[in-house]
Amino acid sequence: MSTFHSPAVRLSAVDFAWPDGTPLFERLDLEIPAGRTGLVGSNGSGKSTLVRLLVGALLPDHGSVAAHGRLGHLPQDLTQRSDEWVDVHLGIDGVRRALAALEAGDASEAVYDAIGDRWDVEQRAEAQLARVGLPAGVIDRRLGELSGGEVVQLGLARLLLDGCDILVLDEPTNNLDRAARERLYDVVSGWAGALLVVSHDRDLLERMDRIAELHNGEVRWFGGGFSSYVAQRDAELAAAEQAVVSARQELRRRRTERRAAERAIAQRRRVGDRSARAGGLGRAEINFQRNRSERSAASARHVHDARMSAARERLDAAESRVRDDQIRVDLPQTAVPGRREVLRTDAVLRNGLQVTLRLDGPERVAVVGANGSGKSTLLHTLAGTIAPRSGTVDVKVPVRLLPQRLDILDDDLSVVENLRRFAPDAAPRTVHAGLARFLIRAAAADRPVHSLSGGERFRATLAALLLADPAPQLLLLDEPTNSLDLASTTQLVSALTSYRGALLVASHDERFLADVGIERRIQLR
Template structure:
């Protein structure tokens, strides 16, 4: 059934318990259709979704939700022992249906089923639509355990559960993380066909080109985040922002020129006034004019000097205020600065010896393949066996921390010889500045966790000569993703990356691609250098 309502937020204010403010009197209307929620890591996107979902309570303001709300978190963490039907929240209805079909039902079973007689068929149809038909090919497969699914399949299953509830409002936080190309296309189709209020937080440019409008969350210098709505997709948003920034830069240039002009005129005025006062004093000393006349001339000169000086001082102040206002229009987005360790691996040097994969020299290998083909399983096996050189593994789930300790303490665990200043300097490059480095890991967003994990890798002792990364661009904002690409392109060690992000893989100078299949067999292909063709 089509939806026509909108989600509204009025005067929303939220501050974390430690006193760190996020929103102050935020108001917005999210219309029917798809809104892409964007912004730099840490700006407050996930916090806003959690407020809309009711997971967090604002100090002030109101949120109006038109009907049933569905929410898919960024860090989907399903119990591996749960059966699929439990995740879909249809297990009790299925059991009641089976009791009715077997003739052993009670009156309560009919109450449980209600009007959901076709719930199994609807669930299977939706699973098939999202590409999960192969893992639940029959009704009995709805009893399959979540632990047998890949990360991408678990994400799609969680999305299926939300869609099956037919919500009027659907909140999705980074839904394309861990999804292969085919799964992403199916997700795009599901999003395109949704008719309610859909707010999707994402850095997936292909997805953002399909939305009806963009909502940008930006943190101001004060630390308060603001929300601004833009009609159209991401390309239209970029066109507007780029034009505004061009105009802002021109305004800043003009304002700087005006400040310099007014400051020069102020200096000239002071020089002339001082010369005039010296001349009057000299005339008085030489008694060229009567004393009373000299006094009147002196007072008049001083009054004139005061007025002129005040006028020019006001003009300088006004020019500086205009410059400050113009500079406020310039975007000063915080960006991570990735500096990978200078750990060179020489050609032919044995880096990794494993029955499934051998690496020699500074190879740069991509593991690709559909969800469930075993990319993560292979990386875990390589990490468990170990390499012939120092290595570091960045898991997809980012479960490398002691959740109860701070970011700085977690980094110090792998760098026992680094000073506190070195650790905090490294964390500052990843936007953990000042007290941010003292945040407990359990409180971090997905993007913040990834930044902390990357910082932990870079300061590890000994510095890694082999990096094994599982979906490293998940949760990274668009600018930070480019910084990671630039850093990996300069890394002189060996690299093994599992990713569904083809543009990312194309940008980091691969030497070999290993295409995994669901049966575990792999096809390996050399990547030709730029300007050459593969044989």
């Protein structure tokens, strides 16, 4: 691994706009230093675009991007050819063939040139595969034989084998089971070069030296890992909320002063007019006195108007620093009595897995297991979207499933129209009020779903499920945090805190499972 100077990657005066001309970054200066950096931000804030600029997959409209060292990128969606061999993907197939030829007796110059100084390439490849949790035998398989999580592990092994100085990892834990995540955490914790991680995985972000938050085209820095970032951000939010309270109080005080001043001006005018008439002043003198009084009143109004304008500006500035991104919802219709049987199943699933399961009352249960163990199949069977191979599945309460792909809404319908599909008898005012509690307000509720941002689509999907009629008393969540940013994950936890029914969650995210109050676990093997 080569030596480089901090910063490892630098963006200088970068401008970038969307195809329709809407600017995303304007004169952005950013330095990614050596060490471990976590990049966070809401869906649609531009994290993936920023990463693509950093790694050279996109060119800025203006400005420059420079990397000091060998840079490796693990994208969020790895493109792959299913028929490609793993050693080809790792870039070691040529050396392996040359080594095999040499062992077979071919000592030609071409063979030695192909090997170069990479005599131990297979041993080094196996070591990196083991480091990320893959067996050595995977080298002789095709990519199409690997799971999504194994492809991610393979991509990371390739970067480690290449000897990169700088790693850029975009949502690297999305498809990883718990064991694979722990391997990745070990790699990150022991990484000696520069590392930039885009992730919503709070356990991964806890291992960072610093957090960079992308918001409104700007990056703000917070020292320490995720918990330190949250503490600093919450302290800022508390200060901002207090500033709003103070600014509103000042504006009310300025309005009161303005009204009092108007009353005083009117009183002086009445007194002045009476005095002028009583003193027998002529019309010219009365007009002179009145004009002087009006000039004095105008000057006083100007002073009070300036004070009110300044107070409004301070209030606007204070409110702009407060982000209203918390879902606040009460869901009494989802309540399940403590002793009520919610579901009972004794069935063989389509994948041949035998599952015997019972839930009572508002239990919160996690379904855990390695990738491919049948977690999604179980949830879809309970939701009734697929039938079991044999046996019985008896769900005794209204049930809803939040799938991984968030594809339960009709893209061509508005958010309101989608919600009416789930609650056809709900009054328009009730629908809009319900959506507002999920932060979908005013015109956003009437927009077609295909025009929503990722965060808006998630909240609309969650609203459709939780505000459905009948209300779901059993909620099934299939890897719910896989594609969510940190804000959306926090919003999901907030909504589930108000949920009073039974919960069955398939997830590898231990922090999320702890946050939603999981009481027991079902292990699939």
